[in-house]
Amino acid sequence: MSARAPAQPARSTPSPPALPRLLAGTHGDRAVSLGEHLDRHGRVPLGPRRRGAAELLELVEASGLRGRGGAGFPTARKLRTVAEARRRPVVLANGAEGEPLSGKDQVLLACVPHLVLDGAAVAAAAVGAREAVIAVGAGGDRAFTATRAAIAERAKRRLDEVSFRLVGVPNRFVAGEETALVHWINSGVATPTFTPPRPFERGIGGAPTLVQNVETLAHLALIARFGADWFRALGTREEPGSALVTLAGAVRRPAVYEIPLRLPLAELLAWAGGPSSRIAAFLIGGYFGTWVAAEDARALVLLDAQLRSLGASLGTGAIFALPASACGIVETARVSRYLAHESAHQCGPCVYGLDAIATSLERLAWGKKRERGRDGRLERWLEQVRGRGACRHPDGATGLIESALHVFAHERDQHTRGTCSGAGRPLLPVPGSGRS
Numbered sequence: 001m002s003a004r005a006p007a008q009p010a011r012s013t014p015s016p017p018a019l020p021r022l023l024a025g026t027h028g029d030r031a032v033s034l035g036e037h038l039d040r041h042g043r044v045p046l047g048p049r050r051r052g053a054a055e056l057l058e059l060v061e062a063s064g065l066r067g068r069g070g071a072g073f074p075t076a077r078k079l080r081t082v083a084e085a086r087r088r089p090v091v092l093a094n095g096a097e098g099e100p101l102s103g104k105d106q107v108l109l110a111c112v113p114h115l116v117l118d119g120a121a122v123a124a125a126a127v128g129a130r131e132a133v134i135a136v137g138a139g140g141d142r143a144f145t146a147t148r149a150a151i152a153e154r155a156k157r158r159l160d161e162v163s164f165r166l167v168g169v170p171n172r173f174v175a176g177e178e179t180a181l182v183h184w185i186n187s188g189v190a191t192p193t194f195t196p197p198r199p200f201e202r203g204i205g206g207a208p209t210l211v212q213n214v215e216t217l218a219h220l221a222l223i224a225r226f227g228a229d230w231f232r233a234l235g236t237r238e239e240p241g242s243a244l245v246t247l248a249g250a251v252r253r254p255a256v257y258e259i260p261l262r263l264p265l266a267e268l269l270a271w272a273g274g275p276s277s278r279i280a281a282f283l284i285g286g287y288f289g290t291w292v293a294a295e296d297a298r299a300l301v302l303l304d305a306q307l308r309s310l311g312a313s314l315g316t317g318a319i320f321a322l323p324a325s326a327c328g329i330v331e332t333a334r335v336s337r338y339l340a341h342e343s344a345h346q347c348g349p350c351v352y353g354l355d356a357i358a359t360s361l362e363r364l365a366w367g368k369k370r371e372r373g374r375d376g377r378l379e380r381w382l383e384q385v386r387g388r389g390a391c392r393h394p395d396g397a398t399g400l401i402e403s404a405l406h407v408f409a410h411e412r413d414q415h416t417r418g419t420c421s422g423a424g425r426p427l428l429p430v431p432g433s434g435r436s
Contacts, residue, residue, distance in 0.1 A: 002028065003107040004255040004271070018233055021242050022218050023258045026111040031146035034153040037114040044118045044224055046125045046161070051224060056126040057083065060220065062228035064240045069094060069176070069213030070288070070315045072304065075220070078210060081200050083127040085208035091123045091132040091162070092185075092204060095147075095214040096169040096176035098137065099286040100338075100429040101318035104244035105214050107256045109136060109143035112218065113150035117164060119217025122224045124162040127210055132162050134214075135181055138171040171431060173287070173342035174393060178211040180344070191344045192391045215244055215317075235261035239303055243314065249321035249427065250277045265300040269321075280324040281407050283428075285315030287335055288396030291328060291407040311403065320428065327422025328408035329415055332401060333358070333365035338430045339397040349394040353385035357401065364415050378405070 003023050025032055025040050032040075045051050051059070061076035082089045093116060097105040108116055120132040134151075136144045144166070151164045167185055169175050175190040182203045184190035203209025212220075219241060223231050232240040239261045245268065248254040252273030259268060265282070269275060279294045290312035292300070300306065304313045322328060340358040343350035360378045382398045405412060414420060 002255045003111055004253065004257050018230075019242060019260060020258045021222060022108065022112065022115065022215070022244060023256075031110060031150065032112050032114065034114055034150065034157065034159075037112070041115075041118075041222075041225060043159075044122060044221060046121065046224070051125070053083065053126050053128060056122060056224065059223060059228055060126070063223045063231045064228075064237070065216065065219055065223060065231065066239070067213055068215035068219070068243060068317070070099075070286075072313070075212070075216055078200065078212070079123065079126050082208050082210040085127075085200070087207055089127050089129045089208040089210060090204045091120050091127065091129045092178075092181065092199070092209050092211045093120045093132060093134045093214050093217055094176060094178065094181055094211055095140075095143065096135050096137045096181055097140070097316075098171070098173045098176040099288075099316045099318060100173075100431055101246060101248060101283070101286045101320055102316045103246045104256050104317055106137070106140045106143045108214050108218055108244070109134075109140065110146045113143075113147040114154070115218045115221050116147070116214045117150055117154060117160070118221035118224075119212075119214075119219070120164070121160050121162050122220045123210055123212060123217060129210070130162055131165065133165045133167060133185060133204060135167050135169050135185070137169050137176070144168060173339065174344050174391075177391065181211065182209060191346060192393075194346075194391060236303065236305070238305060243302075243317055245302070245314070245317045245319060247272055247319050247321070249319075250275050250279050250323035251321055252276050259302060262301055262303045265297055265302060265319075268302065268319075275321065276323075278324040279321045280326070281322045281328055283318075283320040283322065283400075284312045286318035287339060287400060288392070289313075289315050289318070289400060291322075291332075291400070291403040293407045311399075322427070325423055326427050327365070327411055327420050328404055329361075329411045330365045330420065330422050331426065331428045332404035332408070333361040334426055334430050335428055336361050336397065336401055338432075339393070339400075341432070343393050344391065346391075347388075347394075349385045349388045353381065353388075354394060354397055357381050357385065357398070361401065364412065365420075367415065367418050367420075 065075040066072045095105045174180050177192050180190045180192045182199045199209040235241045246256050282292045282297050307313050336358040340354040385394045386398045
């Protein structure tokens, strides 16, 4: 996935101030070297004569930074909780990125790995950790190679007081969930754990563990340098700063874009060169996200406070523009089977519920006669599964499907009559299926 900072918007759209931030100085073909990184940003002000732990915690709290991995949890609160632990903690940089529609974490690690490593060092200084584990998802060979080289560059210069350890993570949807990631590092099994202790209590090697998405850490690196007011110069009081968004589908320049929070979706589309064909709907937030009809998205602003009115959120920052030539029911059926397959298989709602729901949606999508009636069975199963899983996986999957049944109600009606308006090859990426 390529990266684009908003320095390349359409001519009619002015470039926002103070951007790019995270993607500043990136190259298309290689990672930013340590020398280039330090020339642009300077060293992180850490240590007893610079920013100490207490000042860092106050700074992050003042910035209002929230996690960029999907949940949006206040970063300062996580830092303080781990900092108060009785044992020496560990920092875990989560770059697993199991979401098939997202490419932002891979872009950060492949293009600006030193910014992520700086952020991990800042987090370690804030909580009192001496080790930071950098987790990179499988399939991100360029990201893994660039991060490994960056760690070696820093070690040669003796740049950090924290030691870095790089680990690969399997290409599974659930592997990026924080307890699954800790479980993988500890035992080689990437499945979520549901009972206490949580990672902040006892995580990697039994130590209290701070788990932060790599984008969150990259923001930390810049906040430590430039301060809370600088960070808050973009976005809103409640949702400050910039964010990385992966835009794909029916746009002329699909890529990872760095946006100021509160950016209108229409403006992001302009940065991407505009639609490549008529758009029927947008999937916002990835495969645990929400379908939004194109007409409802015209005035949409990329801010969770506004997205909530449509039952959506930015989540992992993935946005897919579905062309009108595709069928939303067919595409959602493909994703529902993928999500059923990707479950941790640790509870009934996942093992049986998601499989039954995916089968029913597949029968609807591909015209099986027994599924053509609207008897409400699919809705009942969605209701029965919601909120009953051992983790968030069933909730995320059912939320996606419910939004599809609402937004593509006309397509569903066509399918019940045995017709479909979609044409062409499948569009949404479904890893392991042998097709996009």
